Amino acid sequence: MGALRKSLFNRLDGITILLYVTLVTIGLFTIFSVEHRSTDPTIFIMSKTYMKQVIFFGIALFIGLIIILTESKFFSSFAFLFYTMGLFILFITIFAGVDVKGSRSWLGIGSFRFQPGEVCKIFTALALAKFLSLPETNFKTLKHRLVGVAIVLIPAAMIILQKETGLALVYFCFFLVMYREGLPNSVLIVGFSTIALVLATLLVDRKVLFIVLTAVALIIGFLLRNNLRRNVIGIILLVGIWGTSMLFSQVAVPFIFKHVLEKHQIDRIFSTIGMDVPDAYNKAAKGDEDEDNGGKKVNSSDYNVKQSKIAIGSGGFWGKGFLNGTSTKNEFVPEQNTDFIFCAIGEQFGFLGSLVLVGLYVTLMMRIIFIAERQRSSFTRIYAYCVASILFFHFAVNISMTIGLAPVIGITLPFLSYGGSSLLSFSILIFILIRLDADRQVLIR
C-alpha cells in the first residue's frame, strides 16, 4: 500500500500520458504539413486549422487537469446521471441537429458546434462500467446481458436516427468489453467471422476465397481430429460453417449482385472500399450505360479512396519528406485534416512512418489493457476496456478506410484528426482513465 502514500501526480501513468501527448503532437504537425504553404508569411496564422487544433489541445489539457483533480468516485457515482443526460442531448439532436453534409448529428450554439455522439461515447463507457461493476449485476444471466446490450445500443440507435451511421457503428465496439466481462465466445467468433467473410467476399477473388476457406476448414478438421472423432455435432458444426460461408460467398453474393441489386447500389458498395466494380458484376448491370460516364465522378467516396490510396501509395518506404506531400498538400484528398489525415502520414513519412504510428497506437492499446488488468475495482477495469475498444475501433476502421480495406464511414483517427469534438472526447476518455488508474489500489464503487 506504499503507492497510496505517493502524491496524486506521482501516481499518474506516465507512459499513457507520454503516448497521448506524442500522438496529439504528431497530429498537430500533420495538420500543419497539410495546411502550410511555402508562400505563407508566418506559421502563426489563426485562421489555419492547425492553430485552432493547438487551441483545442490547450483546452483538452486544461480539462484533463480538472479531471485529474476530481475525486475518482465522482465518475462512478454520476455515471448513470451522465448517461441519462447524454441520451437526452442525443434525443434533442435528432430534432434540433444542424444539417452537416446530410447528417443531423451536430448541435450548434452560435458559431460553436459539437457532436453529442462523440461525447456520449464517454458517458456510455462510464454507464456500462458502472452497470457491469454493480455488485448485484450477474452478467451470466440473460436479463443482465440484455440490459448491457441495451445501454450500448440505445445511443447507437439515436445516432443512426441522426443519419450518422459511422459514429453509431463505434458503439458496437463495446461488445468487446462485454465479451471480456463474460459474453460467450461464440458472440465474438460469429461477429468477427461475419465481418471477415463479407469483406473477403468483396475484396478477394471468388476462386481464391473458395480454396482458402476450404483449406482453413480442412486444417481445423485435421487439428481437431481427435475431438471430432467422437463428436458428431462438432463435425456437423464445422461442415455447416464451411457450407454457410461457401453458400454466402460463392452463391448468395454473386446472385444478389447479379439479380437483386441495381447498378448504382453495386457501384456504391464497391466505391466505398475504393475498388472498381469487377467485370462479372459490371456486365450484369449493363442495362443503363449512359449513367456510366456521369456516375463515376459524382460518387465522392470512390474519389476519396482513390486519391487517398494514391497519396499513401506514393509515399514509398521513406516517404516524400515533411511538407513534401504533393497529394495531401494540394487538397487532392478530401477531408484530409479530419477523416483522411492518415494519408498525410503515409505520403510524407512512407511505410516507415506508418509503421511507427501503428506501433504507437498498438502500444497505447496494450498499455491500457495492462492498466485494466492491474485494477482492484472492476469499474476501472471495465472502463479501461471501453477506452481501449473505442480507440481500437476508430484506429482500425479509420486507417482501413484510407487504404481501401473498409468502407468509408466518417470516423476520425483518435488524437490526430483535426476537430474539437473528436480531440476533446478522446482526451477526456484518456484523462478519466488516468485519474481512475491513479486510485487503482482503492475500491471504487
Place this chain on the structure above:
Amino acid sequence: MSNTANSRQYVISFIFIGIAAVILLRLFFLQLFEDKYKVMANDIAIYRKVVYPPRGIIYDRKNRVMLYNQVVYDLMVTPNNVPKVFDTVQFCNALGIDKDTYGKLLNRIRVRNGGMRQGPYMEELTPEQTARFQENAYIFPGYELVERNIRAYPSASAGIILGYIGEVSPEMLKTSRYASYQQGDYLGMNGLERSYEEVLRGQRGVHFLERDNFNRPREPFKGGALDTQEVAGKSLQLYTDAELQAYAEKLMQNKIGSVVAIDPKTGGILAMVSSPSYDPNLLRGRERAKNFSNLYKNATHPLFNRAMQATYQPGSTIKPMTGLVALSVGAIVPSFGLACFGHYNLCGRPIACEHHDAGHAANFRLALAHSCNSYFCHIFRLTCDNPKAGGVKKGLQMWHDYFSSFGYGHATGVDLPFEGKGLLPDSSYYNNRYHNVWNSCTIVFVGMGQGELALTPLQMANGMCIIANKGYYYTPHFVRSIGNNEKDTLLKSYLKKHIVTSVSDTTFSVIQQAMQDVVESGTAIGAKIDGITICAKTGTAENKAIVGGVAIKMANHSMFVAFAPRENPKIAIAVAIENAGFGATWAAPIASLLIEKYLRDSVSVKRKAMEDKMINAHLINKYVYSIDSVQRMHFQEAYKAKMEKKMLEASSKHYTDSVMLNRWLRNQLDNK
C-alpha cells in the same frame, strides 16, 4: 477475477495486434510494391510550366533597333473569383465593350476552363484599354492583367529581311528538325527570324510547380530543384542600314522590282528591297492569319523576295563580266574594236544595236560605255571559240567556270532562307537542248545578257563587289555579330574570302575605267554624282511572261548595277525594276540616289526633283493583275485536270480489278 476473464485479456490483445498486422501488411504492399500510385501522384500533382525567354533583338549597323519585343497585356479571368456584386458598367467602359459581350466572353471561359481556372478573357489589350483597366483594377476582383511579349518592328520596313514568327504546325512537329518544339511554340518562319532561330529563341525554361485539385498551379515542386532557368535569346547586329533600307523602300514604292546594296569590303548587305514591300507589323499578333492570306493572295506577291528569289536575264548589266572573261582568257585586248553600224550580222539574223554611229565600239572602253550589243556578242563568241580552249564546248565551259566563280548559277549562301539560284548554262545544258549541234552563234545572246543566263539581283550586286574589290568577294550576308560575337560559328562561312578564277588587276582596272565612263560619258549619265566616282552599267532586259502556256513579250525590265567610289569602294548595288523600260530611265537614278544617300547621308538639294520623280513614279502595269488572275485560273485548271486524271486512273484500276475478280470467280466455278 476469474480465469476465463484473464484468458480473454489475451484474446482481445490478439485481436488488436492481429488487425494492426493486417493493416501494416496492406500498407506494406500499397507503399512498397504498387508503383502506379507514385506515377499517378506525380501526374496529378505536378504541373510543368514552360517559361519562354524573350527572343533576341535585331539592331542595324548603327545600333538602331529593327526588331524588338513589345509587351502586350492579356486580361485573364478566374470566373469564380468574380463577385456577384460587380461593377459591370465600369468594367465595360474600361474595355469599351457592351454588356452582352461581357457576359458572352465570361461564359466562354467558364465553359472552356471551368470556374476555378484562369483563362484569357481578352487578348492583346490596346494601350488605352490597359490604362483604363489599370486605373480601376482594384474594383475588378477576379480579373488580372498578364504580360506577354510579341515581336514588334519599329519602322514598317525590312519585312523580307527580318521575316516573321509563327506557331509551329503539327506537320512540322512530326519532323526531327523541330523535335525540340512543342505545340503552341512560336518559331521563325521566314527571313532572319528563321535563319537565326537557333540563337534568337534562347533557351526555354521549365519550371515544375505543384498544382492543386482544381489544377491551379501553386508553389515550386521540391523548391524548384528540378527547374531549368530560361536564357534570353541573343541579339543580332546587322550590316543593314535601317535608314537606307527605308529610303530604298520609299524609292521603290509602286514599282515591282528589287534593290540589293552590299558593302564590298565585308559582304554585308546594306539594304535589300523587294517591291512591293509590306508592313511586317501585319504579320504578328491577333491579325496575322488574316493579313498573311491577304498578302499571299495579292497579285504583286509582296511575300515573294524578288531580291534573291526572282531571276532575271541580266541584259546589258552582264557586259562588264563578259568583257572581264574575254580579256582574261586573251580572246581580246582592251584596244580591240569592232565596226558596228547598228547590227551584228555575223550570225545570220542581224542583232540590233542601239547605236549607229561609226566608232562607238572602237575599243573596249567605248563599247562598254555605249553598251554596244554587236561588240559584246562578238567578244563572247571570241571567248567561246578561243584557240586556247579548243572548240566551242570547251570554250563555253571555260566561260562557265569564270561565271561560276563570280557566284552565278548557284545560291550565294546569303543568310536568308529559300534563296533562288538562277541559271548559268554550261556545255552539257546546250548539248541537251540542241542535241549536240550548236556553235557560238547559237548561244550568242548570252554575251549581251539575254538568252539562257538568269541571275538574281543579289547575284548581280555580288558581281559588282567582285569588280569593286578587283577579284574577291565575301558571301553576302546580313548579320555582323551574334550577341556581340563577330566570330560566332554561325557566321564562320561569311568570314571566308572567295577569290575568283585568276583575273589580273589590270584587267579589272580596264573594266572599272570602262564602267566609270558609263556614268561619265555613257548610257548612265543621269546617275552621275558630283564628287563621287561611280562605276556602273545600265541594262534593259527583254523578257517574256508565260501566260496560260503562251509566252508573251513584255515591256523591258529596267536594270542597273554599280559600285562607288571607284577607289576604296563602299557600296555595290543592283537595281531591277520589272517592265519599266530603259535601265537608264528608272533603275539608274534610284541606284544613284541610294549611293548618294549612303555615302553622304543625304541627297543634295539639286537632285530633289529627281528624287520626287522616282518616289512618285507608278510603274506597276495594269496587266500585272490580269496576268496574275489568268495564271491563277490556269493553275486551277491544271490542278483540276490532274485530279480528273487521277480519278480516271483509279477507276480504271478498279475496273481492271473487278474484271480480274470476275474471271477468277468464274474459273473457280468452272473447276467445280
